[in-house]
Amino acid sequence: MGLVEDTPRPRRGLSDLMSRWQTDLISRPGFQAWAARFPLTRGLVRRDGERLFDLVAGFVYSQTLFACVQLELFEDLAAAPKAPLTLALARGLTEQRMTALCQSAAALGLIKRRRDGRYALARLGAALIGVPGLIEMVRHHDILYRDMADPVALLRDEVETELAGFWPYVLGQTQAAPEDGVVQQYSRLMAQSQAMVAQETLQTVSFAKAQVVMDVGGGTGAFLRHVQVAYPKLKTILFDLPDVVTGAEGMEAIGGSFLDPLPRAADTITLIRVLYDHTDETVDHLLRNVFDALPAGGRIVISEPMSGGAHPARATDGYFSFYTMAMRTGRVRSHSEIAEKLERVGFADAQIAKTGRPYVTSVVMAEKA
C-alpha cells in the first residue's frame, strides 16, 4: 500500500535524444527488413509483428466472441462436443460458415478442434460461462462497438452515444423516471458482474471493525449481499436512486440521490464502481457528501477499475477509459488522483490497496480524522 506518483516528470536531454534515435531507426523500412533477418533481432521483430497484427485484427476477434455469445455456442458445446453441421443446422447457418466461426473461435483459444473434426469447449470458453455476468457483459458490447465506430468523432465529442442511454443517470436523468426496463437492464448487468468485484474488494479490505456499512450507488444490493456472507453480524444499508432500490429485496434500503446530503447512518461508506461514471464536479460533490455523512473515525472505501497513471494499463487506460467516454460523463482515474480528491475534501491518510485483478477493480480507502 502507499501512494503512487503519476505526475509526469519532464524527460529531456540525453534520454530524449536516445529515444528519438531509437524511434527513427526502428521506423525505417530498411531497418525492419534487416532486423527480420538478423539472428539476434529476428525473434523480437516477429513478436512485435504478431502484437501489431493482433492490434489490427482485435475488432474482428471481439466480433468472433460476440457471434459465439449471440449464437450460444459455448453453452451448446459445454453439453458435448459437436460437429459443425450439427451446430450449423441449429442456428440457420451453412456448414461452411459455422466451420469458419468455429475455426476462428478455436484459433482464439475459446474452443478446440478435436481430431474427429468436432469442436469442444476450451478452458477459456468454459471460464467465460463460469464467470458470473461475463456473457451479459459481452452481449451489451454491441452498443459500445457502435459508439466507437468513429473513434476520432468520439474523442472530439461529436457522437450521440448509445451507452449514455443505457446508463441514463449519467446525464443527470435521476429525477424523471427513465423508460420502462432501462433501470432493470443496467441493474441486472451490474448485479451479475458484481461477484468478481466483491471477491477482490473483500480480499483486499477488512470490514471487521465496522459497525454499519452503507453502500452508496449500490444498485440492487449485490455487493452488500457478499458483505453479509463474509460478515454476518454487520449491519448494512443500501443507498441508490429510488427506482433502483425498489429492485432490492431482503435488506435495509434507502432511495435518494447522492447529490443530496446522505443519511448519517453508517461508520463505513462504500462506493463500488460509482466514481468512474461521473465528471470531476459530481465526484467532488459526492465525496464531500460522504465526508459529511461519516462520523469522526469513519471510513470510505472506493472500489473500481483505476487508471495505471504513470504506468498505463491495458484494461483501464486502454478499455475502461473509452467505455466511460462513451457514457459521456465518466472518466477512469488513477489511484493517486482519487486519493488526492479524498484528501482535498478532508479525509486523512488515503491508502491505495492493489488488488490481485486490477482489470476487475482496485481499491482506495481513507478515514475521516
Ligand SMILES: C[S@@+](CC[C@H](N)C(=O)[O-])C[C@H]1O[C@@H](n2cnc3c(N)ncnc32)[C@H](O)[C@@H]1O
Ligand atoms: C455502475 S453502477 C454500480 C452499481 C453497484 N455499485 C455495482 O458495482 O454493481 C452505478 C450505480 O450508481 C447509481 N447512481 C447513479 N447516480 C446516482 C445518484 N445521483 N444517486 C444515487 N445513486 C446513483 C446507479 O443507479 C447505479 O446503481
